[in-house]
Every structure is written in structure tokens, then in C-alpha cells.
Amino acid sequence: MANLEILVSELPTLIQNLKLTIGDSNEIMEQIILINDAQKQLRNIKKLIAQELRFDLINNSAIATLPRLSVAANLFIPNLGLVDPAIAEKFGNSETKISLADLQLKIDAWIEWDYFLQAIATDILSDIQLVNQLNSDILNLSISNEFQTLNDSLKIDLALGKANILRHQIEKVRDCQKQLLQLQKKLNYIFDTIKNSRSLLNILLGVSAFYGKSGFALEWLDDDHELIISSEGKFHELTDILNDCDYFQEQIAALIIQGNTLTQQGEEALKKIEQESSREVISNQEVGILTKFSTPKIVRSALIIASSLLILTFGALKIREQSLSLTQEGSAFVADDGGAISNFKSAQKLGMEAASLVQKPPHPLKVWQQAETKWYQAIILLDKIPAKTSVYDRAKKKLAYYQINYKSISQRVLIEKKALENLESAHKLATEANLFVQNSPHSQLRRKQAHDKWQQAINLLEAIPESTSVSIQAKEMLSIYKTNYAATNQQS
Numbered sequence: 001m002a003n004l005e006i007l008v009s010e011l012p013t014l015i016q017n018l019k020l021t022i023g024d025s026n027e028i029m030e031q032i033i034l035i036n037d038a039q040k041q042l043r044n045i046k047k048l049i050a051q052e053l054r055f056d057l058i059n060n061s062a063i064a065t066l067p068r069l070s071v072a073a074n075l076f077i078p079n080l081g082l083v084d085p086a087i088a089e090k091f092g093n094s095e096t097k098i099s100l101a102d103l104q105l106k107i108d109a110w111i112e113w114d115y116f117l118q119a120i121a122t123d124i125l126s127d128i129q130l131v132n133q134l135n136s137d138i139l140n141l142s143i144s145n146e147f148q149t150l151n152d153s154l155k156i157d158l159a160l161g162k163a164n165i166l167r168h169q170i171e172k173v174r175d176c177q178k179q180l181l182q183l184q185k186k187l188n189y190i191f192d193t194i195k196n197s198r199s200l201l202n203i204l205l206g207v208s209a210f211y212g213k214s215g216f217a218l219e220w221l222d223d224d225h226e227l228i229i230s231s232e233g234k235f236h237e238l239t240d241i242l243n244d245c246d247y248f249q250e251q252i253a254a255l256i257i258q259g260n261t262l263t264q265q266g267e268e269a270l271k272k273i274e275q276e277s278s279r280e281v282i283s284n285q286e287v288g289i290l291t292k293f294s295t296p297k298i299v300r301s302a303l304i305i306a307s308s309l310l311i312l313t314f315g316a317l318k319i320r321e322q323s324l325s326l327t328q329e330g331s332a333f334v335a336d337d338g339g340a341i342s343n344f345k346s347a348q349k350l351g352m353e354a355a356s357l358v359q360k361p362p363h364p365l366k367v368w369q370q371a372e373t374k375w376y377q378a379i380i381l382l383d384k385i386p387a388k389t390s391v392y393d394r395a396k397k398k399l400a401y402y403q404i405n406y407k408s409i410s411q412r413v414l415i416e417k418k419a420l421e422n423l424e425s426a427h428k429l430a431t432e433a434n435l436f437v438q439n440s441p442h443s444q445l446r447r448k449q450a451h452d453k454w455q456q457a458i459n460l461l462e463a464i465p466e467s468t469s470v471s472i473q474a475k476e477m478l479s480i481y482k483t484n485y486a487a488t489n490q491q492s
Contacts, residue, residue, distance in 0.1 A: 017038065180255055454481055
């Protein structure tokens with residue numbers, strides 16, 4: 001028992017290390033060795049527990065438990081506040097002591113997780129292209145850090161009065177916008193890969209592209225068998241990463257609008273500087289001409305200059321008109337884009353609310369109808385988004401996805417409606433059958449009619465799917481109706 005107590009006391013550290021950090025292939029090789037060692041220790045503990053249980057069985061012991069409170073407590077982190085809720089199940093609950101049988105079950109779960117990690121590590125190392133891609137990803141910034149860098153780059157105060165600096169700033173903004181568009185494409189790739197891939201290895205490629213240099217580790221599978229991932233001390237499910245992708249897409253769209261505004265302001269300011277510079281050059285030329293030529297020539301030159309000034313003034317007016325037109329067009333674009341982003345966010349919120357409503361079915365008809373309405377409202381909002389706005393491509397993708405969900409929920413509404421109608425009709429038929437028997441207990445015809453009513457009611461209840469909210473009630477009624485049907489059958 002002493003050896004078992006020592007090994008059990010080391011379990012918390014051992015279990016904390018049961019994870020696989022994805023990244024450099026050499027590190028994965030080293031981790032496989034550590035995972036194998038951990039599995040050996042777990043199997044050794046399991047063997048000692050089996051021996052202890054057999055010993056206790058021989059001695060007619062009651063439920064075998066670890067007798068010392070300190071040993072049982074060491075199965076868990078002393079302060080549960082240090083354990084992230086996402087992986088609390090990995091360590092278990094905060095029991096003060098644990099039976100040997102329960103400890104065996106936990107060890108089986110840990111060993112199973114151990115096998116899973118080994119299989120994933122082996123699959124990764126056997127795929128050269130996958131290894132190369134993972135090695136490439138760890139050289140890049142994470143999505144979060146890349147977004148923050150671009151966000152900081154757009155915090156620019158336009159240097160008015162300095163043409164060279166202004167040109168440099170405009171070029172910097174344009175370059176930043178190009179990088180934002182590239183980041184948008186990368187996010188689309190990550191989202192599609194994680195959401196649509198059936199292969200876990202492909203999903204890991206999407207996760208790797210998301211975290212980049214920050215790296216990530218496979219930590220555990222939750223109760224719903226969803227993979228829990230850690231990066232920089234934070235724990236996430238795959239759905240969390242998809243939500244983050246949506247969030248960054250919205251933020252990028254806002255930054256692109258900000259970049260458009262900065263570029264427009266910078267170009268307008270640059271035009272003003274160039275126009276002022278042009279006027280100064282013309283003024284200097286006029287002075288030189290007046291001092292060089294004689295009076296007749298001065299008069300002639302003055303007429304030429306006046307004509308030139310008139311042309312320049314007319315040109316300047318045209319430039320201002322064009323600039324004003326461009327400004328108005330830009331403002332209209334910003335307004336349209338702002339409205340589109342607002343509609344996109346509202347649609348996304350409605351979609352999340354609809355999805356949340358229908359979690360863990362079955363649900364009553366009212367709930368399915370509420371979800372159906374929210375999906376429909378979300379579709380209307382997405383369908384309104386103009387083609388030239390920054391969120392159009394994302395809206396188009398979501399629209400297709402939301403339409404599928406809407407059709408699915410609409411089908412559930414029809415099923416639930418039909419089930420409710422069947423229940424009500426069956427109840428009505430049962431009432432009529434009872435009335436026939438009560439009003440004419442000795443009538444052969446009435447008993448036959450009651451018999452038929454019970455049969456119809458039973459058929460309606462049996463047609464109600466188990467996935468509906470009235471399924472349980474239907475089963476209870478069905479049992480009663482079959483009994484009544486059998487009774488009338490005997491009487492007839």
C-alpha cells in the first residue's frame with residue numbers, strides 16, 4: 001500500500017503533463033517519449049490498485065478506499081481555483097477521498113487520452129507535408145498579434161503641410177490595407193478548415209495557422225467530446241476559435257473602412273499642398289517676366305498671364321468639384337459600409353440566439369418557432385447587404401449557412417406542429433370513444449365505433465416521433481389507449 005500511496009501522490013503533476021504541444025516536429029518526438037513514460041506509470045498504479053482490491057476482497061473488506069485523507073486529496077489540485085473550468089473534468093471533482101474502484105476508472109480515462117495523443121503525434125510525424133506546414137506556421141504571428149500590429153499601424157496623425165511625409169503615410173496605410181485583406185483570406189481559410197474538415201489533422205492545420213508563434217497544445221476532451229486546446233495559458237474549444245474568427249473579421253472590416261477614410265483625407269490634403277506649391281511657382285515666374293521685358297512686352301505678357309490665371313482658376317474649380325464629388329461618394333460608401341456592418345452584426349447576433357434556443361432538444365413548438373423567426377430575420381438582414389461593402393463576402397457565406405439552418409428549423413417546426421396536432425386529435429378521438437361507451441354501454445354498434453376511435457387514436461400517437469416535446473406524453477396516453485382498445489375489443 002505504501003508504494004501505491006507514493007505513486008498516487010505524484011498523480012496531479014503526471015496528469016497535468018498529459019498533453020501534446022503541436023509545433024516543431026523534434027519536440028513532438030520528445031513528447032511521445034514522455035507520454036509513453038506517463039502511460040507506464042498509470043498502468044503501474046492501476047496494477048497496484050487491482051492487487052489492493054483483490055487483497056481487500058479476500059479479507060471480506062467493505063468498499064476499498066485510500067485510508068489516508070492526504071493521499072486521496074493529492075489526486076486533485078489543492079486549490080481548485082488554479083484549475084481552469086475547461087479542463088476541470090480532466091482532474092475530477094473536489095472529493096476529499098476517492099474509492100479505489102473510482103480511481104481505476106479515472107486512470108482508464110487518462111490512459112485512453114494517452115493513447116489518443118500518441119496516435120495523433122504518430123500521424124503528424126508520418127505526414128511530411130503536414131510537418132512542413134506546422135513548422136512554417138510557428139514562424140508567423142498569431143492571428144491576434146497580427147491584427148494588433150495592423151491596428152497599431154493605422155493609428156496615424158496625418159502630417160499636414162509636409163508633402164513627402166504625407167505621401168509616405170498614405171503609402172503606409174495602403175500597405176496596411178493590403179495586409180488586412182490577406183489576413184481576411186487567412187481567417188476564411190482557418191474558419192472553413194476547422195468547420196468543414198472531417199480529418200482531425202486538417203483541423204489542426206487550421207488551429208496551427210490561427211495560433212502561429214504562440215503555439216498550442218491538445219489538453220483534453222470535454223463531456224461532449226469536443227477538443228480543448230490551450231495557448232499562452234488560456235483554454236479554448238474549437239467553437240471558441242470559430243467565434244474568434246468571426247470577431248476578427250468584423251474588426252478587420254472596421255479597420256479597412258478606417259484605412260479608406262485616412263487615405264481619402266491624406267490625398268485631399270496632398271492635393272491642397274500641391275495646389276499651393278503650384279501657385280507659388282507661378283507667382284515667382286510672373287515677377288521674373290515683369291522685370292525682364294519692356295513696357296509693351298509687359299502689357300502683352302500681363303494679358304498672357306491673366307489668361308493663364310483664368311485657366312488655372314477654372315481648373316482649380318474643377319479640381320475642387322471633383323474632390324467634393326469624390327468626398328461625397330466616399331461618404332456614401334462609408335455610410336453604406338457602416339450600415340452593412342451593422343446589419344451583419346445584428347444578423348450574427350440573431351443567428352447565435354437562434355442556435356442557443358435549440359440546444360439540447362426536444363423543445364416545445366413555441367421555442368422552435370422563435371428560433372425559426374430569428375433565422376428568418378437574420379437572413380433578411382444578410383440579404384440586404386450590398387455587393388460592394390467590406391462584409392459582403394462574409395455575409396454571402398453566412399447567408400448560405402443560415403438558409404440551411406432556417407430550412408432545418410422550419411422542418412422541425414412542421415414536425416412539432418404535426419406531433420401536437422396528432423396528440424390533440426388522439427385526445428379528441430379518445431373522448432368520443434368514451435362517450436360512445438358511456439352513453440350506450442350495451443350497443444354493439446357504439447362499441448364498434450368506440451373500438452375504431454381507439455384504433456385511430458393509437459395510430460396517431462404511434463406516428464409521433466420520439467424527438468418531439470410531446471413524445472413522453474404521447475407514450476403515456478398510448479399505454480392507456482391500448483388498454484381501453486383491448487377492453488372494447490373483448491366486449492365486441
